[in-house]
Amino acid sequence: MADTPEISREDSTPRRLDIPMTASEVQAWFVREVLPLETLLTSFLQHNWRNNDDVADLRQDVYERVCEAAYRQIPDNAKQFVFRTARNLLINRVRRENVVPIEAVADLDALDVAMDTPQPDRTTIARDELRRLQKALDRLPPRAREVFVLGRIEGLSGQQIADRIGITKATVSFHLDKAIRLLVDIIYGQPDPRRKP
């Protein structure tokens, strides 16, 4: 526990000089294996890092590191690799910033338990994806929801949406972007606003 390596490389050995994986291979792996872990990863980061504002950045860092490694070689066990990377990242941040005692980072045994707990959200997706998506839509702010429904469900372009509801195309873009980001957050299982204050 005490002599944790700076960054775990076990899953990326043997290291090679060239880059054997193409972007689309890494992308496929990331979407298939890593993104479904987002709910779990986010709550892991929230529980082990006291500043919630950092969580999105930490998650982005984890994603970048696992994909950099995947470009060398796709890890065999994505879940284990993602959480080991997350844990090492937190430990490094703790050391660097010297703000939280190292014990604040959960040990891997506790983590393993969490990892084996099935994720309720994922089974819900499988069972009734459409209903879940509708619920997600209902959680959007009214304008973002309206604009997204017109675009995605009725198939209008940005310009057509603007003409239809009488706002500028730039405003439509703004609301569409917002809708897309919020929906993606909800789809990958966040945020149950059960956050620490």
Added chain:
Amino acid sequence: MSGAETGLPISRAADLEAQAAAWVRRQHFGGWTAEDQVALDTWLAVSVGHQVAYWRISAGFDSTERLTALRGPMQPKASTGREGKQRPFTFRIVAGFAMACVIVAAIGFVAAPKQKLYVTPIGGHEIVRLADGSQIELNTDTRLRTVTSVFGQRTAWLDSGEAFFSIEHDEDHPFIVRVAGHRLTDLGTKFVVRTNESQVRVVLMEGVVRLESDGTSRAQHATLVPGDVAVADAETLSIEKKSGPELQREESWRRGLLVFGHTTLQDATAEFNRYNTAKLIIEGSEVAQMQIGGTFNANDPKLFARATSTMLGLHVVHHGNELIIAR
């Protein structure tokens, strides 16, 4: 959009996420062009950070596809007095049908009775011979539909890409090309048409062609004579004259060649990327503005990359399916 520009300490992840969402929005809500795709590819090539942000947003967005199942029930509520707005929906059905045909058409098959669909992949090149003796030559990444009727109607839709038309004259049945909201009526000619779906570019080699908007874009028209290069979109129409070697360059792709003369690396690599799945990427705006000339094999980006290193002293790095050209 970028937090780095304002100097505010906004989250790096939030900034990347906003950029990724803007890409996905632009891709799905109107007017996505081949140039946009190149710009996106370039942005993605900058860092793994860009890639994961985009992959996450686009995968999440794709999973909302199922929401389109709601389209039926929601239609009555939304369709109050807007008959014209139904088109995107209909269009999607047509597009879906066309997509189903693509697989068949890829081996050169007939799609529907009278209507034929021709599709070339990236790097592809195909010559279509029509019953009337006319010939249409398709360049890389191109989609074309033709309709010929027993009454002698001759129409082609250039949905995307580029094609060279060599049309047999028929006084009573002009050949019509419909492309990006415009109609080209040809009176026995040779010409090249290229479109990115929102814009059309016509180069006339021989004969006479009439170019007009088809009503979905602003009314505008012109009669083109040899050497004319017309560029039109929904709003504007401009015509420029070209002659000799410059004009020949416009159809060099028919021989599988790309001919450059004082062409910026940005434009030259964009051309190569139309023909190849291995993409050329330029690092740095200064490098992008450097100029190059010469004749190259369109399907050999490696050779071109090597030329930039010998002619301009640039460095080439292989990165997966990409060739990165940098100082």
